[in-house]
Amino acid sequence: MPELPEVETIANNLRNGSGDQPSLIGCEIRRAHLLWERTLAEPTIDEFTKRVVGQVIQAIGRRGKFMYFNLTKDTLLVHLRMSGDVWIEPIIATWGEHYRLMLELSEGMRLVFSDTRKFGRVWLTEKPDLILGHLGPEPLDDAFTVQKLFEGLQRRHRQLKPLLLDQTFIAGLGNIYTDEALHLAGIHPLTISETLTIEQAERLWFSIRNVLQAGIQRNGTSIDWVYRGGDYQNYLRVYGRAGEPCKECGTPIERMLVGQRGTHFCPQCQLNPSYQD
DNA sequence: CACGAGACCTGTTCGC
DNA sequence: TGCGAACAGGTCTCGT
Missing domain, CATH: 3.20.190.10 (MutM-like, N-terminal)
Structure with a gap:
């Protein structure tokens, strides 16, 4: 959970x-x-x-x-x-x-x-x-700034999805909230970290904090039998919604594997600047 | 350094 | 209906 x-x-x-x-x-x-x-x-x-x-x-x-x-x-x-x-x-x-x-x-x-x-x-x-000690910054701390995130993205050459799941990069994101943050930011999960502009980094920073805060406000996400008590599952934008219409544009949400993790995104709202397909 | 595959586990859902 | 495959909120370790 x-x-x-x-x-x-x-x-x-x-x-x-x-x-x-x-x-x-x-x-x-x-x-x-x-x-x-x-x-x-x-x-x-x-x-x-x-x-x-x-x-x-x-x-x-x-x-x-x-x-x-x-x-x-x-x-x-x-x-x-x-x-x-x-x-x-x-x-x-x-x-x-x-x-x-x-x-x-x-x-x-x-x-x-x-x-x-x-x-x-x-x-x-x-x-x-x-x-x-090896954990990365707390995303909701004041010390986690746009500038910090941008510098971190610049320092690596990695696909965003696995990078955001890397607990030494940011501590606390998992599969659900990573997909949610990337969709809210309008950024494709396979985008290479160092290619993000400062404007994109700012949107990603805002989106990460926004989905985490919303999740806390709703006491977390309850799916299956695992964790109960939260209701953020009713507000998910892409996670677990493959085939269903994007809430922003109506395009069917797609699912793909990235680093062996199911990854959900909107092919319309999250264009991939690194590839053409 | 970056990435993929396999391990660690059990339970539920999907597809034929 | 039945049975195996695929899949699940995570992370570690090994090989390329």
């Missing part, structure tokens, strides 16, 4: 509480229950259990597509990859078939990491920067 807006939504709900769910801030971790070993990237399960128990959750946030929990001593990092989800619920004797990690908390609640496809990972570390 998880791109920046979905991770942001989950992290916000855990931090602030939502509906009947309390905030996790101030909760102490009492027990750890790992149900799929490979979910834990580091440290070993023995050391994880020994270290995590007794620590208190002091802050919760997001960096790129990572969720972080600042504990008394360590940082707990969670990456949901394709099918992960995190929530809290009362402690009961049973658990769901896709649960991979449960952390029992004070107040009779447990923090659940559920992940059908088992791609998700959890780290417990004193030095989160070793894992987060």
Whole structure:
């Protein structure tokens, strides 16, 4: 499920509480229950259990597509990859078939990491920067300017679609929001980065921030069984709409493979200046 | 450096 | 209806 807006939504709900769910801030971790070993990237399960128990959750946030929990001593990092989800619920004797990690908390609640496809990972570390340090800029930060984006585009010679998915270039974009941003900007996914004009870079900058902010405002995108609660899927311009008319010009949306990812675009609104076809 | 293919996994949908 | 192929919000690693 998880791109920046979905991770942001989950992290916000855990931090602030939502509906009947309390905030996790101030909760102490009492027990750890790992149900799929490979979910834990580091440290070993023995050391994880020994270290995590007794620590208190002091802050919760997001960096790129990572969720972080600042504990008394360590940082707990969670990456949901394709099918992960995190929530809290009362402690009961049973658990769901896709649960991979449960952390029992004070107040009779447990923090659940559920992940059908088992791609998700959890780290417990004193030095989160070793894992987060390679990430590119946060697209919604003030520090992420048109000029920064333009310089980055100039420095590389890459197709835009895979470049925008590259987390060292910008942190947080995934397949959905990349396609959405490129369509909003009116730029073809195969355009070579260094050929963008400053005007195009500005439109791309605006579009990236616009679709991410809209996604957050709508609590993320809910497709299939994976992530629920958001409704940005009702506002998608191109993703998952192959064959349907472009909302700008009526031309059927096309789908192609770019770097093995389904890529959706309007052949009319997103002309490719690098090729003629 | 840039790119494609294959791995890692399970579940749903599509096409014949 | 049934069965295999294609596909899915991600990223890593290897070969060219």
